[in-house]
Amino acid sequence: MRNEISDLQPEAAGLLCYRLLDVVAIREKPQSGPAERRFIETKSAALLLSNAHGGRLVIDGRSHPLRPGALFVCLPGSLVELTNYSGFSTELLMLEFYAFMPPDLDAMPRDEKTLQSRLPFPTDVQLSSAADAGRLFGLISAGWKTGLPSDRLRCEAALLELLSLALSCREQQTDRALEAARSELEHRYTGDITIDTLAAVAGLSRFHFMRLFKEKYGKGVVEYRTELRLRDAKRLLNERNGPSLGEIAERIGYTSESYFSSLFKKQTGIAPAVYQRNQKLRVAAYSWVNIGQLLALRTIPYSAPTDQYWTDYYRNRYAFEVKAPLSHQYDFNRNVLEHSRPDKIVGIASFIPQEEQDKLKEIAPTLLLDWEENWRTHIRRVAAFLDRAAEGEQWLARYDRNVAATRDRLTKSVGRDNLLVLVVGGRGVEICGRRAATQLYDDIGFGEPEGLSEQGVLWSKSVDPDLLARLGADRILVHKSRDPGADEAWERLSRSEAWLSLPAVMAGKIHWTSNSDYFEAPLNEYAAEPLGRMLAELPGWFGSNV
Numbered sequence: 413m414r415n416e417i418s419d420l421q422p423e424a425a426g427l428l429c430y431r432l433l434d435v436v437a438i439r440e441k442p443q444s445g446p447a448e449r450r451f452i453e454t455k456s457a458a459l460l461l462s463n464a465h466g467g468r469l470v471i472d473g474r475s476h477p478l479r480p481g482a483l484f485v486c487l488p489g490s491l492v493e494l495t496n497y498s499g500f501s502t503e504l505l506m507l508e509f510y511a512f513m514p515p516d517l518d519a520m521p522r523d524e525k526t527l528q529s530r531l532p533f534p535t536d537v538q539l540s541s542a543a544d545a546g547r548l549f550g551l552i553s554a555g556w557k558t559g560l561p562s563d564r565l566r567c568e569a570a571l572l573e574l575l576s577l578a579l580s581c582r583e584q585q586t587d588r589a590l591e592a593a594r595s596e597l598e599h600r601y602t603g604d605i606t607i608d609t610l611a612a613v614a615g616l617s618r619f620h621f622m623r624l625f626k627e628k629y630g631k632g633v634v635e636y637r638t639e640l641r642l643r644d645a646k647r648l649l650n651e652r653n654g655p656s657l658g659e660i661a662e663r664i665g666y667t668s669e670s671y672f673s674s675l676f677k678k679q680t681g682i683a684p685a686v687y688q689r690n691q692k693l694r695v696a697a698y699s700w701v702n703i704g705q706l707l708a709l710r711t712i713p714y715s716a717p718t719d720q721y722w723t724d725y726y727r728n729r730y731a732f733e734v735k736a737p738l739s740h741q742y743d744f745n746r747n748v749l750e751h752s753r754p755d756k757i758v759g760i761a762s763f764i765p766q767e768e769q770d771k772l773k774e775i776a777p778t779l780l781l782d783w784e785e786n787w788r789t790h791i792r793r794v795a796a797f798l799d800r801a802a803e804g805e806q807w808l809a810r811y812d813r814n815v816a817a818t819r820d821r822l823t824k825s826v827g828r829d830n831l832l833v834l835v836v837g838g839r840g841v842e843i844c845g846r847r848a849a850t851q852l853y854d855d856i857g858f859g860e861p862e863g864l865s866e867q868g869v870l871w872s873k874s875v876d877p878d879l880l881a882r883l884g885a886d887r888i889l890v891h892k893s894r895d896p897g898a899d900e901a902w903e904r905l906s907r908s909e910a911w912l913s914l915p916a917v918m919a920g921k922i923h924w925t926s927n928s929d930y931f932e933a934p935l936n937e938y939a940a941e942p943l944g945r946m947l948a949e950l951p952g953w954f955g956s957n958v
Contacts, residue, residue, distance in 0.1 A: 424532040425579055431510045432564075432571045435556035438504040442466070442496045442839065449740055452492040452506065457531060459507040459574055460484040463549040465896045466498030466838070468721050471535070473737030473748075475719035475727070478502065480546065481539035483578055485531060491744050495721055499838020499897040505549055507571055537581040548574060589614040590628050593621065597633070601640040602665040607633050630724075641665055642679055643732050645672070649688040657684055680729065681941070682710045691733065693798065696749055696776070698738065698759030703730075704939025705758065705794045708807050715752050722894075722932035742768045749775050758794055786850070791940040807940060814947055815855045822856060826954050829886035829921070831858035835931055836890060836905060838897025841877055845869030848934035851943055852889070856950065861885045871935060877910040887921040888914070889953065891931035923954050 433456055440450065452460075460469065462482040469476045470493040471486060478496075486492060496502050511531055539545045552570045555563035581587070593614040597605060610633060611621035626632050631639070641664040648660045655663065661672035677683045682690070687710070696715035697703045703716050703726060715736035718727050736752035738745045746768070749757065754776050761769065761780035772778045779797040781790050788808060795804025831852055833844035847870040852858045863883030867873065892898050905911050916922060930937045930946045937943075 425575065427514075428511045428532075429514055430568075430571060430575065431512070432568050433508040433510055435552055435567065436506040436508070437553050438494070438502060438506060440494070440496065440502045442499055442501065450494040451741060452494060454486045454488060454490045454492060454508070456488050456508045456510055458486045458490075458492075459509065459571065459578075460486065460492070461505045461507070461545060461549055461574065462503065463505065463546055464500060464503040466500035467494065467496030467502050468719070469494060470719040470739060473718060473739050473744075475721065476536050478504070479538070480542040481544075482536070483539055483545070483574065484536045485533045485575075485578060486535075487531065491739055491741060493719075493740060495719075497721060497839075498895040499901075500895075503549070505553055507552065507574070509571055533575060533578050534581070537578050539577055539581065540584075544577070586624065587628070589616065590621075590624060593625070594629065594636075597637060598640060601637045602644075602663065604665075605637075630728075638675070638679070642676060645676060645684070646687070646732050649684060650691060660684075680712070681707060682712070686710050687712075693756070694752075694754045695798070696736075696738070696752075696754040696757040698745070698757060698772070699763050700933075700936040701760065701939050702758045702781075702794075704937060704941040704943075705790055708791055708940035708944065709795055709798060709800050709803055711798065715749060715754055720933075720936070722936065723929040725929055746771055746775070756797065758797065787938055787940060787943065807944075811940070811944055811947070814944075818947060818950055819856050821951055822954055826887065826921075828857050828859060830861045830884060831887045831889060832861050832864060832880075832883055832885035832916075833889045833931065834880075834891065835872065835893060836898060836902045837893030838895040838901060840874055840901060841880075841905060842872045842874050843867070843869060843883070844872050844931065844934065847938070848872055848931075850938075851946060851950075855947075859886075877905055877908055880910060880914055885914075885916055887923065888916045889923045889925065891925040891928055893932060894927075925949075925953055 438452075443450070460483070462478040463480055465479050467478045469478060469484060470491075471484065472491050476482070476484065494502065494504070548570050552567050555567045555570075593610040596613045597610055607622060608618055610625075611618045614621050616624065622633060625636075629636060644664045645660050648654050648663065654660075657673065658669045661667075661669045664672070666672040666675075673684055676687070680687060690709075690711045693711065694714035695706060695711055697706055697713040697717075700717055700720060703713055706713050712730050712733040714733065715738055716726075716734050717738045717740065718731065718734055719737075719739070720726055736748050736754075738748055742765070749772070757772050757776050757778040759769075759772065759778065759780050760783050762783045764772070764780065769778070769780055777797075779794065781793060785793075791804050791807065792801070795801050795807075831849075833849045833852065835842040835844060843864060845864065845867075846853055846860060853860050861884045864885075867883075890902075892902050911917060925931055926949060928946065928949065930942055937946075
């Protein structure tokens with residue numbers, strides 16, 4: 413019999429004993445904004461069970477959505493942050509437990525510390541039955557409160573049931589089939605392996621396989637293969653004295669160097685040769701917004717927060733480069749940066765206490781930007797800090813040329829009416845202020861409604877729909893948020909008399925964003941690269957009325 417617990421997974425789960433130490437029910441209303449932080453301390457191993465939609469758990473810098481039946485197994489000492497901007501209350505149950513070896517089992521490791529840090533369970537699963545999850549949630553939540561021995565024993569049994577459900581999720585036949593197909597793809601991605609071949613490996617029809625593969629892995633087979641190839645290309649580009657671009661293209665499965673270069677730039681935003689040069693400098697982006705400043709300068713951060721709650725864009729594209737994920741706890745971030753030793757650090761001064769700023773400067777040269785300055789000043793300062801001032805000016809010049817072309821195009825189609833930007837989500841209706849909508853007002857030249865100016869809103873503000881009539885908007889741009897309550901909120905607003913009587917509505921001057929990342933979180937996207945992406949989307953937003 414093997415001696416390492418990692419060798420026994422998942423068989424080791426059935427050989428261990430478990431003791432439930434404590435149960436904590438976490439029921440909280442939605443947070444009003446990222447300034448509110450909720451950290452959960454895990455002194456022992458912990459199992460976290462969600463019983464509601466909305467919010468995310470960020471575990472050691474990795475973000476996971478919460479939904480009924482979502483189950484997470486955390487090791488002792490994990491940094492767990494609960495974020496919830498969805499409009500729905502959080503219902504989370506934390507079961508703290510201890511795993512130990514039975515005294516007669518010689519095959520298991522005797523180092524208790526090693527055992528606790530290598531539990532044989534998947535770190536996150538989605539239980540197949542939300543009803544079963546809800547039943548267990550209620551049983552444990554109510555039973556632990558009584559303190560009766562019989563109820564405590566039922567809670568112990570429920571812990572074992574949850575752990576067994578976590579394992580059974582991994583053991584499902586379809587998942588195994590998909591994993592087999594994915595494994596085949598990961599071994600043969602540089603060749604001409606076809607979807608039909610992979611479907612045969614999984615024992616599924618082509619259509620069923622393609623649908624299930626995308627549901628499970630979040631991307632189609634072709635996209636997944638492209639990511640594997642480009643990840644390999646990035647590894648080769650980072651090698652000292654590595655192969656030429658032509659050789660890299662051939663190694664990863666492309667016959668044309670120009671096609672490879674074009675695809676690489678489309679996926680990363682950076683040409684391979686520039687990527688190879690710029691990634692030699694290891695830069696830490698301390699806050700979300702700093703990522704967009706660096707990307708405009710064709711630099712992907714080595715260290716950055718990857719728990720964006722409003723989009724998967726950054727995680728999907730840049731997970732390979734971000735070797736040292738950051739969180740939103742100063743001690744955790746400082747420890748990550750001390751170990752990863754970046755060459756430079758970029759942050760926002762007002763987001764970081766002075767004492768912590770001083771500690772960051774001891775780790776590496778640090779640029780702390782003034783949040784009151786505009787995004788153009790930010791990119792210029794970051795460019796100068798990275799010794800790329802000329803590149804920063806070139807980016808701004810290209811941006812301004814694109815602005816001029818977009819402005820001329822939109823002026824011909826919709827004029828320069830006063831424009832109001834509305835965000836409709838689970839928290840109701842919010843209006844976007846001058847700074848949040850800076851591109852529309854300051855660059856494209858839409859007028860700011862007089863009533864909006866009087867409100868003095870820079871970023872966003874929740875409003876009653878009855879106020880909209882007093883803002884004086886000729887046109888309205890609507891962004892429907894991705895949170896679970898957005899559809900219901902829009903249904904209420906669109907049927908209300910306050911909405912139907914607006915001049916812009918009656919004139920048919922209502923426009924929609926197309927799944928915009930920017931208006932999901934303007935504070936976090938207020939940077940050059942996200943604004944450049946939004947500029948490319950603008951003509952489509954105003955191409956037709958509803």
